[in-house]
């Protein structure tokens with residue numbers, strides 16, 4: 001599905017955090033949303049899903065305006081927000097977590113369980129463990145699996161590599177490559193800009209709640225100015 005964010009402004013109390021964010025994610029694209037700490041990446045995602053509703057501007061899905069709708073209705077339209085950090089249902093087992101997502105899944109876009117377990121075979125091995133005791137990498141797997149089972153039409157991934165070991169980051173890269181091949185529509189934020197740009201078609205760089213630059217991913221990867229801005233070493 002196509003997501004269009006147009007001149008979105010959002011606040012935390014009186015603090016004007018998003019100051020006119022405009023971006024598009026076309027159907028089947030992976031788009032990276034980059035910027036320094038506090039630039040407004042997470043808030044942009046929260047605004048899209050209605051957790052921090054925009055005070056101005058609009059968010060549309062395939063041309064339908066969803067601005068100001070409640071979060072559960074936006075989720076029902078197939079927008080799957082995967083927040084950073086550990087947030088799976090801790091006291092439920094992995095199997096129970098997955099079953100819940102299957103129940104929520106919408107027929108057409110939902111990935112079948114076999115396909116999801118094929119992508120994350122480890123989840124079958126740890127099916128009877130309580131989600132709260134999983135490692136960071138296992139939790140990330142579970143969150144992604146749950147999102148895919150729910151039949152997303154667009155995935156919003158907020159810093160999926162946060163807290164993961166390099167080996168698991170490598171796995172995550174393979175999953176992102178699969179999502180891209182499968183033409184799943186993805187918006188991803190990352191501290192690790194070069195990692196995200198490896199799997200993205202295009203990227204936006206935001207600063208102080210507004211888009212400062214956008215370009216094809218390979219252009220951003222190769223730009224010395226952008227690399228300096230994002231704090232990426234020249235040899236990375």
Ligand SMILES: Nc1ncnc2c1ncn2[C@@H]1O[C@H](COP(=O)(O)OP(=O)(O)OP(=O)(O)O)[C@@H](O)[C@H]1O
Nearest residue numbers: 012015017035036037038039040041042043044191
């Ligand atoms: N709940 C909140 N209440 C007040 N201010 C907040 C809240 N959450 C974030 N902010 C502020 O809003 C601004 C944007 O934060 P946001 O979390 O969107 O940035 P970010 O780009 O995701 O940063 P990071 O890379 O650190 O995750 C920051 O100045 C932050 O301090």
Ligand SMILES: [Mg+2]
Nearest residue numbers: 041042043159
């Ligand atoms: Mg953030």
